[in-house]
Amino acid sequence: MKIAKSKLGVAMTFVLIMVAVGLMNSSTSDNNGNSFASTKIKAAVIDEDDSEASRALTEYIASAHTLTEVENDKDVILDKLFYQKVQYVLVIKEGYGEKLANGDTSDLFENYKDPNTFSASFFENTLDEYVAAVRGCAAGGEDMSAALEKGAELASAKVDVKIGGGGNAESASGNQSRLNVMYYKMLTFLFVAIMVEVLCPILLVLKGDEIRKRMDSSCLSRTSQTLQIFLGSAVYTVALWAFVNIIIFAMNGFSYSARDCLHLVNSFAFALVSAGIALLITSLKPAENVINLIGMSISLGMSFICGSFVPMSMLGDGILAAARFLPAYWYVRASEIISGSQASGGAYMKDLLICLGIQLLFAAALFASVLAVTRARHGRQKAAA
């Protein structure tokens, strides 16, 4: 308990990081409805023309995209583009209105963008769409004001979209709280980091030579000692799992659905895996001052490669194929299945059970490895004595 108390601050830090990161991530919200919503690019307009036509264009861009303000300073724009606070900066050059009225579309705009990205192509597509529509209406005999209005109307016309064909869980997570999904995905980092950071030092003390010798000379059998260590670790694991879920429960406004119960089961399976990882690290007896480095390497590395921080859909097929050999992959996949809009029916349940089963197999393999390593070490110690 003394050791656990000294590590409480670190454990709380990890929980705080999870809450903060989850909140930050959730603030970058995507479409959560059931109809198709066109992507909105974070765009900024620098209007050097300040004419009726340029103001109409700015208005159209504001309706089609998310308009943000940006200073006309290259360094500021570079910062904003790099951190994706803005994805496209359009400079409407002086004389735009006049040129448009005369039918001249050369040298109307300048732009700052991250070249060759889909977001830049998309923005330029919508810009072409608008200019072509305005020019077409003007050439068809409309006066400029009417052409500007009609052009914007045509460029914003609704397209008939049919949604179907399955789709991935990432975009179809629809009605599931985005924040909730984010938290559950981040447990791959949180559980492993806290288990290793807090459980390992406690177990390392119990496995220290002096304490080990004192316990060996007591009337407790080795099996009973191992069992008690396992039980102690189990209590700690359950406590951590419950604590984290209570926090998510609280963040969720104290309401739980059937899906959240499945998340509970899934997170418990991964908590067992994390306990297995912590026990295995302890059985290898690392120095106490490197435990956090080992914990960070495993928790962060596994989380990144298995799609906890980056959506699985963005990772390559090769990476996902390699990630299948890690328990976090099956945990994240189960989370996505639970959160997916197609979360019903037999096939869904079968996939979910496979993911849960594989996690439990990983946990069993880790516990078996712990026993094997402990036995081998004990055998070597006996032989040396």
Add this chain to the structure above:
Amino acid sequence: MFLHSLKYEIKVGLRNKELIMWLIIFPIVLGTFFKIAFGNIYSSEIASSIPVAVVENVENKTFDTVMSGIAESDDPLFDPCYTDEESAEEKLKNGDVSGIIYVDKDGLSMGVSGTDGIEQSIIESFIRQYTARETVIKAAAENDPMSIPAVVEAMNISEDMNSTIPLTDGNTDLYIQYFYNLIAMVGMFGSITGLHIAMENQANLSPSGARNNVSPVNKLTKIIASLLGSFLEQAVCIVISTSYIAFVLGVDFGSRLPLVYLSGILGGFAGVSMGFFVGSIGSMGIGAKTGLSMSFSMICCALSGLMVGDIKAMISEYAPVINKINPAAVISDSFYCLNLYRDYDRYIEKIATLLIIIMAFTLGGFLMTRRKKYASL
């Protein structure tokens, strides 16, 4: 005496093989994972042709001409595949195409699998653009058929309508900042070595601290030697991990690599001095101080964007002062400045901030450890 203390400090440091090994292995393992995870993300975001299935329920020659014009251009936006409805939906379900364009007698419509997506939005935008042109031409045909050639001509956008102003010659891959933050994290984790300097110089906290305090060596000389030894140790770890990331993983840090090393090394010094400062606070045990130091390092790294890339940008919007004083953010910003800006103004500002942080932590540690007397141990 200083050189003697320094020599033994380096020897002690080198004997702590496990810590040194992990300080080197940790960024190598994480850097490799980052490279595997992020290596393809940026290139996958670079625009290439969007695979799209076309289901023609009625023949539309104009549409076919437009689509084949797009597909045969030098830099095609779409990679169309003409097929029937059933097979198109199967392709969509398997992720072989990003969307379906249906050509019906009422016009064009679209089929997608999810409720959003940039590729799907581009398909939607193309359909809208096509429909708008069709509508304008139809209106011209109804009002004044003679104006059709002029309308078609007017709707051709000239290629030099929109020109791009280049901002930087540096690497604009957003995911490079994870590597910046990884090196910053290695630097911050140098606090573990800094922590031991303070612990081993306080008689009430460790047996070697008690021995050091009764020895005739000047305490300041001993601490400076210990700090220098740890700085050297940390510098070696940073140089190895940065070299691995730059040369083995091939992460592009820009053209000013020596200055990247300088920033990393100073980041390592900031971590060591921070550990020294934390270790000098009060009489808490090594466990509690390690916890405190690790918590602080983790918070700094998390706020710098180790887990969520754009967290630093959000902080710069709402609480910019945090980015200015967070050592991990300052280290990662110095790499960013070297990569993207042509001048050195911002880089010098970051390096100066790092030096101030190092001096503040070191002086704070000195002030807390000096002239301590122990009534009993």
